[in-house]
Amino acid sequence: MDSNKQHSLSNDAYKIEGQPMFKVLQKVQKREEKGENIIHFEIGDPDFNTPNNIIEAVYRSMKDGFTHYTDSMGMPKFREVVSKATLRSRGFAPSLDQILVTPGANIIIYLAVKCLANPGDEVIVPDPGFPTYYSVLKFCDVVPVRIPLREENKFRMDPDDVRKAITPKTKLIIINSPNNPTGSVMKAGEMDEIFNIAKENDIYLLSDEIYSRMMYDTEERFHSPSMNDACLETTIVANGFSKAFAMTGWRLGVAIGPEDIIEKMGLLVQTLISCTPPFIQHAGIAAIEGEQSEVELMMDEYKARRDFLVAGLNKLPGITCLKNEGAFYVFPNITGTGMNSEEFADFMLKNAKVALLPGTNFGHFGEGYVRLSYATSLENIEKGLKRMNEALNKIQE
Template sequence: MTAPRPSPFPTSTSAFDPPKGLQPTPALARLGTESAFEVLARAKALEADGRSIVNLGIGQPDFAPAPHIVEAAIKALHEGHHGYTPAAGLPELREAVAAELEPRAGRRLDPGRVLIVPGGKVTMFLAILMFGQPGVEIVYPDPGFPIYRSLIDYSGATPVPLPLREAKGFAFSAEEALSLIGPQTRLIILNSPANPTGGVTPEAEVARLVAGLADHPHVAVLSDEIYARLLYDGRKHASLLAYESLDERLILLDGWSKTFAMTGWRLGYSYWPQSLVEPAVRMAINSFSCVNAAAQFAGLAALTGPQDAVVEMHAAFDARRRQVVDGLNDLPGVGCVEPGGAFYAFPNVTGTGLTAKQLETALLETAGVATIAGTSFGLFGEGYLRISYANSSENLKEGLQRIGAFLADRGVA
């Protein structure tokens, strides 16, 4: 069993300073953060001071939602949809989500097992707190979305990182994942296509993992598939939903933010094992009651309406992906494997002579380019940067030129 590692993520110890006499739970000090928002705030502050900043840090499509999506929300408001909805979501939206997921599953799905939530993070929050407690272990990808580790720490569970390696294109290894499962493991978190690496795990590797999980019936699986429709070069999404053997222990996470450029709408969905639907809905009632009604009508229009905007955005991301990978591989001290999905590149920057955090800081403060250090996504992210190509081709070109000039000034060969 891999020994637990100290959290690489900043805790709130310095920022969380309650007035003398107040005694909030110490668990708050275990909560990490998402560095992309910290970098965004610093980039905005520099812009406010008159600096020109190219933001290649934030994972947010630079496209607007399709007009019919916005119109559906406006129409819902005009029609008087201002009240509470069922806690699990509008019935018609849950039905549309089940229909959306059925091609992944290869079978009919039960809309009653769909939960509409205010953003993908909420599914993580519900699932990790449902299984996380002192004395248990949760396996999670590293480098991976930082909120996985943050919430595991907060729950009191022991985080067990599953390394994602450049040599495998940042796909997870089924053999390695299975080797990390022990008697105390209660949940394994998987993400493909992946943030921050853009890695895509092949179907054969997914199948090996599922076969091995048969020996570990006490382990639930959280499959984060938020980038499922952002795949390139003819790749097919290998969803864990396709394996009926996982039916009663798979929690699937997806939503509207990435595919439909609806990040600010805070709209996500999840598909739960039948036995966990009631506790998940109960947690929802205790936390957010229900999701914004107008946003749900917009989500319905997104799933059931024209998909032209999705196709156009995908084509733009694919072109930018090639531009970014070629540009990064032309830089001194930098090498980048081609990402198979999402809208991130994860270049190896060890040849620059700087740590990931040093390079992130220097590029922002000196070159005016916002990036995210790989260590913001885990200990195995050292030596890498996350570059988001959810930005215009012109800005990507400018950002790469600035990075190149910065490295040249440092004498990186």
């Protein structure tokens, strides 16, 4: 390679940021290779196995020959099952042309932004929020308009903030409830208000509902802004199987939205990845139609972990932690320790052998917080809390 050759990549290539979480994971794995024993709170990947009926379904599907290209939009049979499930969960049955099957929910964010916003347009996003929102907007030259999720408001997005942020350049609002990284759950009325703001201003609303099945003892029953328009005009729902069904590695997501947008997003899928593997879609059918007891057992376990972790964090010096109502993340305030988010995460990795993520990985308003995922056993949570307590008490001595 010519070492004098510079700037040979496209301008866009220099805008690609990736996901900070994967970078931390690499750093942690390097330490583990050196023999360090690390407790993992950094990754949002369920420690449970995918339920067996789903595994059996994919095996059967492959044996039956579903190992070839398939419809880029998703197999009609799978989309029918998704439509029926949407009727049960959200009260409307989208047409098959409103449904797009994707390899994971992550890519839906790119597909939607690329098909809705031009360079220089604005997209309203939660901050703290899922890092892909910001990376995709940067890559597409679209301006992120960050709505702070404030601890005083239990990290819920405030519709008044959204209303004030609208400009003639706003193309899309992204909401995410339950939220990554705070675990907050928006109230139904707040979601409907944001839906109305989008509708009145003739802009779109992308509702990232990947954690929709992961809600605890909240008074709020599951709600989606799509219940207002059946995804016919304003709302696009991003959903996936990774979290509730412990299927992160399978890569299966579903977008539901207005037919014209879904058609274009489908053509982009066709262009970039051709289709989602058919046997993975059969797994999706099994996940939706099969016995749900394993999913419920996982949720019971997550709830027990959440209660234990939140109580334990609140006993640590300098730390306060709200009880999250959904997802499997807690977002404690660490300002009382005198460290910033990055320093705290580095300190814990070095001194407590505990991996967690600085709140700043999730946006500008994440400073002063860290994210812990409790997709790890109660035993590990207990160990991790003990180690953190010892490390924090040492600096106070």
